[in-house]
Amino acid sequence: MSTEDEDLAAAWGASLEEEEQEGDAEGGAPAVGGAPAVGGADAARVLNQAEIDSLLGFDDSPQGEAKSGIEQIISSGLVSYERLPMLEIVFDRLVRLMSTTLRNFTSDNVEVSIDGITSLRFGDYLNSIPLPAMLAVTKAKEWDNYGLMVVDSAMIYSVVDVLLGGRRGTAAMRIEGRPYTTIERTLVERLISVVLRDVSAAFQPLCPVEFQFERLEVNPRFATISRMSNASILVKLRIEMEDRGGRMELLLPYATLEPVRELLLQQFMGEKFGRDSIWENHLADELRHTEVALDVVLDDQPLPLSTIVNLKAGDRLTLNVGPGAPVLLRCGEVPLFEAMLGRRENRLAVRIERELKRMKSEEPA
Template sequence: MSTEEDDLAAAWGASLDDEGDADAVSAPAPDAAKVLNQAEIDSLLGFGGGAEETSRSGMERIIQSGLIAFERLPMLEIVFDRLVRLMSTTLRNFTSDNVEVSLDGMSSLRFGEYLDSIPLPAMMAVFKVDRWDNHGLLVVDSALIYSIVDVLLGGRRGTAAMRIEGRPYTTIERTLVERLVKVVLADLSAAFAPIAEVQFMFERLETNPRFGAISRLSNAVVLTRLRVDMEDRGGKIELLLPYATLEPVRELLLQQFMGEKFGRDSIWETHLAEELRDTDIALDVVLDEQTLPLSQMLSLQVGDHLTLAATPGAPVRLRCGDVAMFEGELGRRDQNMAVRIGRNLPRARRDAGAEEVAA
């Protein structure tokens, strides 16, 4: 047995020596530490060329990780889907033309990034959310502005709206776009109505993104792009809501469906209440209460009499379990004892009666 143990110990020592040699070979010297070259640094920061530019770099993922994704607010998508359906109807009445509104997409980004990406020229409508005490931004692009002006002023169908770039918008154009914005904001209020009663009120029109700032540049916002098509004409509407604006209804926007209530089922509550009304309960009439010694109670025999202090017409209490519910008058009907309920006992009296019984 000792020979086998010596062999095992020798084999174990040899294996440890082999691992130590392998570590010594594979371990790099302190001077040979890995240093990133320029190409790897450019790739990390997102400056690499070719197909690498199409994918988000590691640094961009780190920066964007703080954004709140709109996918975490499922009810918000339902609200904007309802807005699309409402706008399709109201814009047809507004323009007396065949209008189709579609949702191009939703995204989360920083407010400063959006201001830098607004395609100019465009009109920016700043609106206030009264109940939530914050603001939002609605941007109408140049194509839709000229299309709305052309439609409302009687332009011929089948022809594209004439665009004159490089000039400021006229008073007529601003007035017509303001009417369009108010129609859209009214539909937005109606879209949020099932969730919360809120009013989106128009404040002003701006053409310079610097004057349309409604939030800090680093704040997160949710951007919704709507496409408005009127036969051969149309354009885009971009609706921007900071997450700070949506904060008062964030709990409601987290719902998976309309009217969701976590941990509560109103149907079951109604059913339980109806069944409780049909439940049979026993009421005990307390004719008298006496305190007797235990020795007297033990000496009671069949045929003994206990004299009760209750007399005909005396007030008695009716109890359900240990809770006093009513006070009535004792009497007789035919050959039976009867009680006529006189009044309900207040809750304080009920609790006092229950405490007396417990004592």
């Protein structure tokens, strides 16, 4: 090597060392393969974790202080709603029913499992649906509201392959980027109808409801059944048929479940909120043995205060009731019965003739 080549190599090495030192001083990563960074040192600038946390507002401030930065925006988008214990039992029952039903439907060994039950906003889920997929709009007849069932492409091709006699052990052929054929839509509608019957049967012990198939969509925008900001319950079901399978997802807005919200809040089937049958029976028995005073009212007439003040022993009050006229039986200020006045064994007695109808204003609230 000549002296000129040695000087050129030395100069090139010195320039590389200077660039690496500048990159380390500015917190950047060294260039890969010793090549200089494209666009200068600013283009190779890498933020460390502390700078990222500071940018997003996630600092190490103690709890209780006001949040700052994008953290408030992220927190405002979170969905935190009450837990519905009975709903988990309903979906566990749905898994058992679907395992049996789909085995009969496909004549294959089918395993159904739940991947998760989560709460999220309807708009967030609609934007996260992996396409292509089929979206079935369903209606809960008794609740007069809607739900959504999504079948992914893997499940669609697996069902078509199984129902049309595909051989076991071979993966279903998928042709992405083309619309679904009429045969594929018809077979998926049959699958959805079978699953919806199982969903109705899963809710049957809790409350009678029938989920009806409304329409099938492939565009999420046409499957909008609720406002984008409304909260919903999402159930992810994984269906495996040996080497084939896919996912089905059931979305129920909280507005759909509102008619049975109190039932879904129960910890176990048949739970009664705020009620104790033992205490109710004891209270009813005690009320039946309670003594109540009844007043027999012969006449009721208003008198001036001056007359009442001047009353003295020996004065007589004339009753505006003739002999044999009915008298009133009253408990406190509440009239109960109309009776006839008589005598039994040297005692005055009354015989109840009829029960008086109470006015609505007199009935307890």
